[in-house]
Amino acid sequence: MKFAVIVFPGSNCDKDLYFAVKDSIHAEVEMIDYRETSLDGFDAVLIPGGFSYGDYLRSGAIAAHAPIIKTIKKMAILGKPILGICNGFQILTEIGLLPGALMRNRQNKFICETVDLRVENSQTIFTSEYDYDEIINIPVAHGEGNYYCDIATLKQINDNNQIVFRYASDINGSVDNIAGIINKEGNVLGMMPHPERALEEIIGSDDGLKMFQSILKSHMNRVNL
Amino acid sequence: MTEPTAEMIQETKLYRSWGLSDQEFQTIANDILDRLPNYTETGLFSVMWSEHCSYKNSKNVLRKFSNKSERVLAGPGEDAGIIDIGDNQAIVFKAESHNHPSAVEPYQGAATGVGGIIRDIFSMGATPIALLNSLKFGDLDDAHTKYLAEEIVSGIGGYGNCIGIPTVGGEIAFQARYKKNPIVNAMCVGLIDHDDVKYGKATGKDNLIVYVGAKTGRDGIHGATFASDEFTDSNNTQRSAVQVGDPFMEKLLMDACIELVHEHSDWIMGIQDMGAAGLVSSTAEMASKAGSGLILELDNVPQRETEMTPYEIMLSESQERMVLCIKPKYRQEIIDFFTDKMLDAVVIGKVTMDGKYKIYQQGKVVCDIPISGLVDDAPEYKHVGIKPDRITDSKEQFKPEIESLEDTWLKILGQPTISSKEYFYKTYDSQIKANTVVKPGSDASVVRVRDTKKAIAMTNDGNSRMVYVDPFIGGQMAVVEAASNLVASGAIPIGITDCLNYGNPEKPEIFWEFEKSVSGMAMASRRLNIPVVSGNVSLYNEFNEIAIYPSPMIGMTGLIEDIDNVVTQGFKDSGDLIYLIGETRNEFNGSEIQQLQMHDVKGSLNKINMDQVESRFNLILKIITNKLINSCHDLSEGGLSVALSEAAFENKLGFQCEVNMPTEYLFSETPARFVVSVSKDNQKEFEDLIGNNGAKIGFVTDDNRMNIKTIDTEATIELDEAISIWKGAISCLMKKN
Amino acid sequence: MSLVKVYVTYKESILDPQGEAIKKAIHGMGHTSINDVRMGKYFELNVDNNISDIDSEINLICDSLLANPNMETYRYEILEDAE
Amino acid sequence: MSLVKVYVTYKESILDPQGEAIKKAIHGMGHTSINDVRMGKYFELNVDNNISDIDSEINLICDSLLANPNMETYRYEILEDAE
């Protein structure tokens, strides 16, 4: 299985994500420049955290106009797994692959800590190795992670089981404590917490491992079909 | 505007307002140039001879520091010090102060301080792996102080988070003297392979000088002089020296410079950041180090504003800019390399061999002076110190009054200087890069070195109360305390960087504090074989003539050979035995409890037995490498009562202890003591090792209680209550109107 | 050359964390007659006069970049021939 | 109730990194007739009518909180009896 990690100017979790794939599931992974227009040969797309274009204007807003975006949208239509973490999640909402928006944290401050997340949907290609309702320990680090959507959208994503992770308690003001959502088709996941920072006990938690294992396993299952 | 002529400058003594004395001006005219300097030249001399750039008031004192050890690869004089950590790897680190800019524009002042120190690290070719910061504010009962604290902390986070370097530790203290003059010191640590080290040199005739990064504007002109000036209510007009940081630009610049050094080392001769005194300081120093000369063409310097004068271009402190010295044949490759990374790179000059600093604008020579005059001939002043009246030789100690141990204990835990700093450090990304093994909240922060068993421990420390009451011993204590933090985490201390924050050195009492405390730090660092490899001096920290406490900050790094040996301060298991290592004495001068009960600190400090300190550090490191303990915490502000509490808080485990000492000794601040916890299985081996260097004082419990018995009393407090006081104190003060 | 001023604010229904924080600070300073604070973004764009349909161009830029329609609204004014 | 609109911008000579980044993005999208972009802050304050000297109060708030006179300038307008 081959992963692409998209690198925008100002991305800063790109290497973490690269190492995560390499070290946790030993899959092939390549860093892809934001000016590229082809993702041929890749099976999955990872959009890393960071501050693309400094997060100037609004997080993810300027990255949404980079050349690679069109190609990412095509990959989404093809049903390839696309995972956006933190700034990656913000970009996915900015380009409309996921509903809603990420606003400044309610407390108006950046927040970095390791939090409890509840797995709300363990039937996705990203979470199949987790148990439903499992509590996992994953770091967050964001200033604009306050998920917002209007009531109609909220009902929709609830009805479609699109909420994949919730914070166990309110950390940033997100609607319904939402920490991560998936698209209706089930191949595009955006989340604020950083599973790539939770792969080894020595740095605090290895609860992120199952996410990468899920992606690999789902891929293998599809290939073997 | 037409610039004043050389004669007019001499006549009106215009140079005085730029910080040059009559004597200095005469030296320039008579001894160095043999003519009067023109406007631009006077400006260049005035910044290069400012305290900030030339250390003219402090050089003599700084010579006390030792910068040698078997590990030192580069010491002071470079952008940052370099220390060997084995396997052909080294760490590069330095600290820098940004006190004055932060007083004026706290967010940007602090942010650009962080930006500046990061450039010092990557300009050596190193990859930054961690940031720390030392902050000192006024008391949190004042709206302006809260505003400064809030903005300074968000500036530090804003820059560090955006650029993607974890902010892993630091210190924060509060004292009324910092009210209008906060202390903002930032430290950066980088990692490098020996072969990649680059020095800021402009060598080789006809090699080119390349400017990279942000455009030059009129921001921060005379920032270096400004940093060497004191604040009063009335000199608000000076305040044009505000710069806005652009962490996005810096991220591009950092990644590009590191890649250049790694992949195309042969293209470049030298690389240097533009910090204080911008273009002039960076280029003149590069030439001075190489013993060469320079020609600069100002028309080529990228400019953000129109009609900038040579004076403005040379002195601008616009941020996020670098200077390279390159081989001419790679000119196009280098320009293309940076263009691809969204950065402007422009050739602005070349290296000559005549030792001259020649600057042209629109074909005219605007400056022609010897580099050595500018860089090396800066005057050096030897001030004479006078002992301030408050300093006493009396050995009398403050005697705390403790009516209820419970009350005093809880009160101490709720003091801002003691209480958790989480409210602030939670806003820093401490985990990015996924290498942070010990995050903020323990004695030292620990970052692993990927693909090795090694880790680097680091800390910022400097208890200015102790330095205030007794500069020499207080200086020693700063080093001992920083080393204690590292040792407690299992690291061997290997190097020091410092920020020396004081008042106006032209006042004899201030100079005395400065000189004595540096002597103390130098003595301790020599004795413990921890060399001082870089640092920074910030003087004139005064507001309306009242100086801050003498506030040296020690930034110390340590090496952990085997990451499995990392120890943290929190108790791990109920039933583990608790030991206190080191003797507790009747020592309360300068302590937290003195401050709490007297609202002031005074008295003298007892001599520190450095032999004992050294052997104790060795002992702790030995019990850690022998894997005999489950936690280790050094005792600092607040003494044993606070250390035990903090050890309890981390994993919400209580304790039951009995000590053979009077109640007030729980708050004694005798340095170099440790609280460790040991599982029963290791008891025998552990006790054999420590002999009479420590004593068992109790055990860890899981009943939500902290209990202590002394020779005259016994107290129990609820763990939950203590935690909520300790954790909530700062946020409570910050939110109160 | 025209000067275009663009104002972007959160939609009415959305709680504005920055505005809230500022309101608290203002109250802390004793100015309690300030009831409500909203914070937004303000842009000044200098636009060449050779542009054919300035309104449609500005709307496009706002819709696709300066504002996020999920949470923000914008308005703008055009000052023609600003030096 | 009055509505006060406050506009805060960097002084001319101060670097505006956000404005620069936005300009580049706008050019990247093909709108090359936009020459220059500056970004500032915009505030809406709701003020009780019982206030005696609204101008001096607003100036005070701007000088000490909303803008830093070392690098920013501000202007404001007062819309009286806004709803």
Ligand SMILES: Nc1ncnc2c1ncn2[C@@H]1O[C@H](COP(=O)(O)OP(=O)(O)O)[C@@H](O)[C@H]1O
């Ligand atoms: N400004 C800061 N930034 C990040 N971490 C901080 C800051 N101030 C304090 N900390 C963290 O809080 C903890 C306690 O700090 P401190 O009381 O100074 O420890 P010690 O007394 O052991 O030196 C440390 O882990 C330190 O790194």
Ligand SMILES: [Mg+2]
């Ligand atoms: Mg400590």
